[in-house]
Amino acid sequence: MIAGLLSVFSGRRWLAAGAAGLALVAGLFWFRAVLTERLELREKVADSAACTAAVKSGGDLLICPQPVADAATQARRYLECDAALAEGRIYGVASACSAAVKRRDAEAEAAAHEARQLEAELTRTRASAQAALSRAQSRAQALLRKDQNAALALSRAPVGAHGRVRCDDQCLRELLGE
Amino acid sequence: MSRAKPLPRAADPVVMRSVETRRECPAELLADVSPAPARPEKGWLEGEAETLLWVGRLKNWGEDLAARLSAARTECGVN
Numbered sequence: 361m362i363a364g365l366l367s368v369f370s371g372r373r374w375l376a377a378g379a380a381g382l383a384l385v386a387g388l389f390w391f392r393a394v395l396t397e398r399l400e401l402r403e404k405v406a407d408s409a410a411c412t413a414a415v416k417s418g419g420d421l422l423i424c425p426q427p428v429a430d431a432a433t434q435a436r437r438y439l440e441c442d443a444a445l446a447e448g449r450i451y452g453v454a455s456a457c458s459a460a461v462k463r464r465d466a467e468a469e470a471a472a473h474e475a476r477q478l479e480a481e482l483t484r485t486r487a488s489a490q491a492a493l494s495r496a497q498s499r500a501q502a503l504l505r506k507d508q509n510a511a512l513a514l515s516r517a518p519v520g521a522h523g524r525v526r527c528d529d530q531c532l533r534e535l536l537g538e
Numbered sequence: 539m540s541r542a543k544p545l546p547r548a549a550d551p552v553v554m555r556s557v558e559t560r561r562e563c564p565a566e567l568l569a570d571v572s573p574a575p576a577r578p579e580k581g582w583l584e585g586e587a588e589t590l591l592w593v594g595r596l597k598n599w600g601e602d603l604a605a606r607l608s609a610a611r612t613e614c615g616v617n
Binding site: 421422423424425426428429430433434437454455456457458459462473477481488492495499502503506507510511513514517519520523524525526527528529531532535536537538 | 541542543544545547548549550556559577579580581582583584585586587590591593594595597598599601602605606609613
């Protein structure tokens with residue numbers, strides 16, 4: 361009985377069975393590899409489509425490959441920066457623009473501020489010069505009037521010997537404009 | 539599935555420039571203007587008309603200078 365059983369799995373039949381088994385195992389591994397690859401590809405295609413949609417719609421870029429995400433983020437920031445610059449939003453500029461643009465923007469802002477200050481200073485200086493001019497004018501008029509009064513006071517004073525003019529207390533008061 | 543890291547934002551270089559214009563008065567303006575010397579009471583003066591007139595004009599000239607000084611002090615915000 362045992363010998364009969366052994367005889368069934370002996371010789372060429374053993375070889376055939378072994379080969380079939382090996383082929384089966386190899387086939388299973390191959391099938392598994394193919395299946396895995398297909399699944400990975402499907403996932404990649406889905407990710408890629410999601411990334412494209414995200415880039416188009418302005419959505420979350422986490423799904424994208426790093427270089428694509430970086431490039432898309434950069435492009436979005438350029439647009440944000442342009443809008444912020446055009447509308448003069450300081451926070452928008454600070455968050456979206458590159459360092460070089462920020463520096464230029466800050467310098468332009470500082471220069472504009474300086475120009476406004478200097479313009480105000482100029483306006484004030486002009487007003488001050490105008491006021492000084494009118495003060496000088498009234499002082500000159502006052503001086504002229506006083507000089508005329510002094511001459512008038514002396515003309516009223518009595519002339520003594522040797523043509524000397526005697527200017528008494530009252531005359532001095534008028535002469536000196538007291 | 540890859541997870542992209544967010545791109546870091548640029549550093550903030552801030553340029554601040556401020557112009558302050560302050561007018562500083564010279565010490566000569568800060569000092570008080572001394573009053574003109576008083577004329578002696580019941581005095582009199584005798585002399586050549588031109589010279590007497592010159593005395594009067596000298597006083598007027600001094601008063602004009604004092605007025606200018608006073609206006610300058612006012613501009614400086616002293617008075």
